[in-house]
Amino acid sequence: MLAAQVLINALVLGCLYACIATGFSLVWGVLNVINLIHGSFIVLGAYLAWGLYQSLQISPWYALGIAAPAFFALGYVIQRLILNRVITAPVLVTLTLTFGLDLILNNAMIYYFKADYRKLTLTPPMGSVSLFDVVVPIDRLIATASALALTGVLYLILRRLRVGRAIIAVRLDRDAARLMGVDVNSIYAIAFGLGAALAGCAGVLMALIFPISPLTSTAYLGKAFVVCVLGGLGSVSGALAGGILLALIEGIGSALIGPAHATTLSFALLIVFLIVRPQGLLGRKGFE
Amino acid sequence: MSEILQLHSISRNFSGLKALRDVSLGISKGEVLGLIGPNGAGKTTLVNVVTGVTPASSGTVMFLGQDITRVKTYQSARLGLSRTFQVVQPFAEFSALDNVAAAALFSQPGESIKSAREEARAHLAFVGLEAQSDQPAATLTLAMRKRLELAKALAMKPKLLFLDEVNAGLNSAEVERATRLIHQLAENGITIVMIEHLMKVVLNVCTRIAVLHNGQLIADGAPRDVIKNPAVVEAYLGQQYAQRAGARG
Amino acid sequence: MTRSNLILLALVVGIAALPMVGGSYALRLGTIACMYGILALSWNVVGGLAGYPSFATAAFFGFGAYTAGVLLGKGVPLVVSVPAAGVASFVLACLLGAALLRLRGHYFAIASLSLIEVFRELVNNATDLTGGGMGLNIPLTSTAGVMADATFFFYVMWGLLVGTALMVVVVAGSKLGFGLACIRQNETAANMIGLNTTLYKSVAFGLSAGFVGAAGGVYAAWVHYIDPSDVFDILYSVKPIVMALIGGLGSPLGVLIGAFVYLGLEEVVWRNYIQIHSGVLGILIVVLLLFLPHGLMSLRSQLLAWRPKRV
Numbered sequence: 001m002l003a004a005q006v007l008i009n010a011l012v013l014g015c016l017y018a019c020i021a022t023g024f025s026l027v028w029g030v031l032n033v034i035n036l037i038h039g040s041f042i043v044l045g046a047y048l049a050w051g052l053y054q055s056l057q058i059s060p061w062y063a064l065g066i067a068a069p070a071f072f073a074l075g076y077v078i079q080r081l082i083l084n085r086v087i088t089a090p091v092l093v094t095l096t097l098t099f100g101l102d103l104i105l106n107n108a109m110i111y112y113f114k115a116d117y118r119k120l121t122l123t124p125p126m127g128s129v130s131l132f133d134v135v136v137p138i139d140r141l142i143a144t145a146s147a148l149a150l151t152g153v154l155y156l157i158l159r160r161l162r163v164g165r166a167i168i169a170v171r172l173d174r175d176a177a178r179l180m181g182v183d184v185n186s187i188y189a190i191a192f193g194l195g196a197a198l199a200g201c202a203g204v205l206m207a208l209i210f211p212i213s214p215l216t217s218t219a220y221l222g223k224a225f226v227v228c229v230l231g232g233l234g235s236v237s238g239a240l241a242g243g244i245l246l247a248l249i250e251g252i253g254s255a256l257i258g259p260a261h262a263t264t265l266s267f268a269l270l271i272v273f274l275i276v277r278p279q280g281l282l283g284r285k286g287f288e
Numbered sequence: 289m290s291e292i293l294q295l296h297s298i299s300r301n302f303s304g305l306k307a308l309r310d311v312s313l314g315i316s317k318g319e320v321l322g323l324i325g326p327n328g329a330g331k332t333t334l335v336n337v338v339t340g341v342t343p344a345s346s347g348t349v350m351f352l353g354q355d356i357t358r359v360k361t362y363q364s365a366r367l368g369l370s371r372t373f374q375v376v377q378p379f380a381e382f383s384a385l386d387n388v389a390a391a392a393l394f395s396q397p398g399e400s401i402k403s404a405r406e407e408a409r410a411h412l413a414f415v416g417l418e419a420q421s422d423q424p425a426a427t428l429t430l431a432m433r434k435r436l437e438l439a440k441a442l443a444m445k446p447k448l449l450f451l452d453e454v455n456a457g458l459n460s461a462e463v464e465r466a467t468r469l470i471h472q473l474a475e476n477g478i479t480i481v482m483i484e485h486l487m488k489v490v491l492n493v494c495t496r497i498a499v500l501h502n503g504q505l506i507a508d509g510a511p512r513d514v515i516k517n518p519a520v521v522e523a524y525l526g527q528q529y530a531q532r533a534g535a536r537g
Numbered sequence: 538m539t540r541s542n543l544i545l546l547a548l549v550v551g552i553a554a555l556p557m558v559g560g561s562y563a564l565r566l567g568t569i570a571c572m573y574g575i576l577a578l579s580w581n582v583v584g585g586l587a588g589y590p591s592f593a594t595a596a597f598f599g600f601g602a603y604t605a606g607v608l609l610g611k612g613v614p615l616v617v618s619v620p621a622a623g624v625a626s627f628v629l630a631c632l633l634g635a636a637l638l639r640l641r642g643h644y645f646a647i648a649s650l651s652l653i654e655v656f657r658e659l660v661n662n663a664t665d666l667t668g669g670g671m672g673l674n675i676p677l678t679s680t681a682g683v684m685a686d687a688t689f690f691f692y693v694m695w696g697l698l699v700g701t702a703l704m705v706v707v708v709a710g711s712k713l714g715f716g717l718a719c720i721r722q723n724e725t726a727a728n729m730i731g732l733n734t735t736l737y738k739s740v741a742f743g744l745s746a747g748f749v750g751a752a753g754g755v756y757a758a759w760v761h762y763i764d765p766s767d768v769f770d771i772l773y774s775v776k777p778i779v780m781a782l783i784g785g786l787g788s789p790l791g792v793l794i795g796a797f798v799y800l801g802l803e804e805v806v807w808r809n810y811i812q813i814h815s816g817v818l819g820i821l822i823v824v825l826l827l828f829l830p831h832g833l834m835s836l837r838s839q840l841l842a843w844r845p846k847r848v
Contacts, residue, residue: 270648394731
């Protein structure tokens with residue numbers, strides 16, 4: 001039964017990880033930018049959910065509807081005003097720039113919310129379901145379902161909508177897309193906005209499960225790294241596969257060698273994957 | 289004549305695509321072999337296999353009696369295999385002189401930066417770039433960069449030299465100049481394999497022609513025979529060329 | 538030797554006079570200045586010369602700090618512990634470099650960034666050896682008094698800076714530096730002319746880690762207490778890059794000046810905006826990258842060149 005519990009936990013957590021990583025992966029794939037603000041966006045989303053619930057009693061499910069457009073706008077503006085000016089610069093510059101932006105946002109959050117941990121507790125609590133001996137809290141289950149739904153929405157946007165096809169086109173060949181009449185800069189901004197929106201929504205969901213603090217942003221960012229590399233860059237299905245794989249490794253790892261080593265294990269795996277299979281589980285080679 | 293390079297049933301796949309199928313070829317010392325064939329026939333892949341850029345999926349490559357199938361690029365360069373690139377690959381910020389000096393420095397044992405620069409001057413003079421030796425490579429014209437590429441290859445004291453479309457993109461005066469250079473190299477005893485689309489140059493320079501089509505070797509022999517070979521005419525040269533050549537020859 | 542490298546060495550030698558003019562505050566600042574100089578000059582070997590965007594500086598700084606810290610705790614003297622930390626960092630980086638430097642661009646950046654995480658977690662979990670998250674106390678090496686200690690550590694760090702500067706100057710004029718410049722410009726072509734790129738890159742990575750590791754060791758002995766979140770701070774990776782960007786990528790002199798300018802800015806920010814210092818640092822980084830992408834050196838040439846730009 002322990003095995004079943006580990007497996008279920010991994011599936012639940014894996015979908016959340018996938019949700020954390022899809023936005024990051026989208027930005028990396030389309031803009032060719034490693035977006036280090038992603039973790040702080042997630043934390044900001046969590047604070048948004050916490051604030052709305054504490055002060056206005058707006059439930060996190062509705063907070064998703066507020067977070068998505070708000071973060072989209074934030075991301076869109078950041079890309080247009082700041083990132084776009086160095087978008088063709090080497091990785092060193094774009095990475096350092098997003099690090100600088102992250103310092104600003106993270107410091108602002110520490111300034112306003114302090115570094116201590118907060119918890120969003122739903123009243124009344126939703127309880128949990130158990131099947132045989134496997135126990136899953138209901139709020140966590142709903143969070144997972146929402147995470148899946150969000151990644152599904154992204155998938156549909158990329159597949160069905162005109163703007164989604166344009167995003168894919170820019171990802172595959174920027175210059176050819178430009179020649180076909182795609183406004184590359186606005187696609188960049190939309191993709192970055194979508195990435196931010198996904199991060200914000202993921203943050204709302206995380207608020208239900210994990211304690212909220214600006215200090216957690218690097219952990220989220222680390223998860224996004226690992227999931228992207230494990231699953232392969234820039235595809236929704238890759239992020240899902242990577243997320244579940246990471247959660248499984250962490251789950252099995254902490255069951256076997258103790259929870260303290262789970263993070264080490266996942267990062268060591270990240271490095272091994274980078275060297276041996278840089279295209280990831282589901283990725284295709286040669287996108288770099 | 290002894291064989292300097294031997295390919296034994298070389299194949300190379302790129303995720304399902306068979307770029308080379310079972311190619312066997314021997315090259316003798318002092319030959320100038322023209323490697324021709326339509327675009328995508330596998331000519332550049334063949335050079336990449338020999339120089340270790342993309343090692344063969346199966347088969348063996350022997351160079352001067354030594355198996356170099358799995359040898360790394362930099363090692364094959366030190367053994368005396370050098371090449372020019374279809375798309376020129378200069379060190380863009382370096383001066384022309386340092387481009388050539390780098391080639392001498394890293395391919396020859398016991399070179400110092402100073403001695404490599406001295407040698408580089410001679411090679412630049414040979415290809416007619418002495419006036420440009422202090423200019424950054426990025427500022428040279430295409431024809432000059434092609435000759436710079438040649439000077440770099442020569443600085444490696446090659447025993448076998450691959451020339452990958454040295455004439456592509458050049459005007460006819462520049463082609464003539466390059467052709468003269470190749471002639472001189474051949475006279476100096478360097479074995480040359482050249483990938484070339486200009487049949488005029490091939491027939492002018494090469495002592496032998498090998499034809500690749502869809503990754504397979506479809507003809508190999510003396511130039512006059514090969515261009516009359518029906519399979520080659522069909523795959524590459526085209527009927528009109530054959531008729532014109534026939535009328536002339 | 539080029540003029541710029543001569544000025545570099547002169548500048549480094551000049552710093553040695555600092556204890557004659559300043560008190561304990563100047564010594565502390567001077568020690569940090571030397572340390573930043575070491576980090577920035579070292580980073581420049583792999584980041585500036587070879588063109589690989591390495592974020593691994595913090596990993597080797599922390600590794601060196603813990604190596605020396607553990608050795609000092611076991612009673613090994615400083616003269617052995619610090620070189621041991623440097624050599625261990627060099628060897629480790631050479632080995633890791635052979636594997637990691639096959640990656641390019643973003644993938645290399647991510648992998649080098651992950652090294653920090655891996656090292657920090659390993660140290661966190663090796664509680665018996667390192668004290669884990671509780672940190673590691675390092676015994677005082679001398680009892681000669683606060684001022685004497687401060688002067689001592691300043692000169693040790695300065696000595697390392699001299700070593701780093703000499704290393705950088707020697708590399709720049711050597712076959713290694715020539716080869717790294719080839720790799721930066723065109724790695725495919727570098728391979729094709731017989732350059733063993735893996736070896737060169739690994740050695741460059743090792744050299745850029747060795748002095749950083751030793752600096753970490755001196756830092757550990759200097760502050761007497763280290764913990765994983767302090768010495769494996771990603772800022773130790775980002776700061777050298779910012780310094781190099783301030784100075785304009787490439788020239789060691791520019792990088793060293795960038796390190797000093799950065800320290801000056803950091804000091805002002807720390808004193809005036811303690812609560813929001815990292816935010817102000819972030820603003821600094823963003824402004825720098827957006828408005829001075831080629832560093833302060835470019836400002837000078839812009840000011841000198843009043844002629845209209847050519848069409």
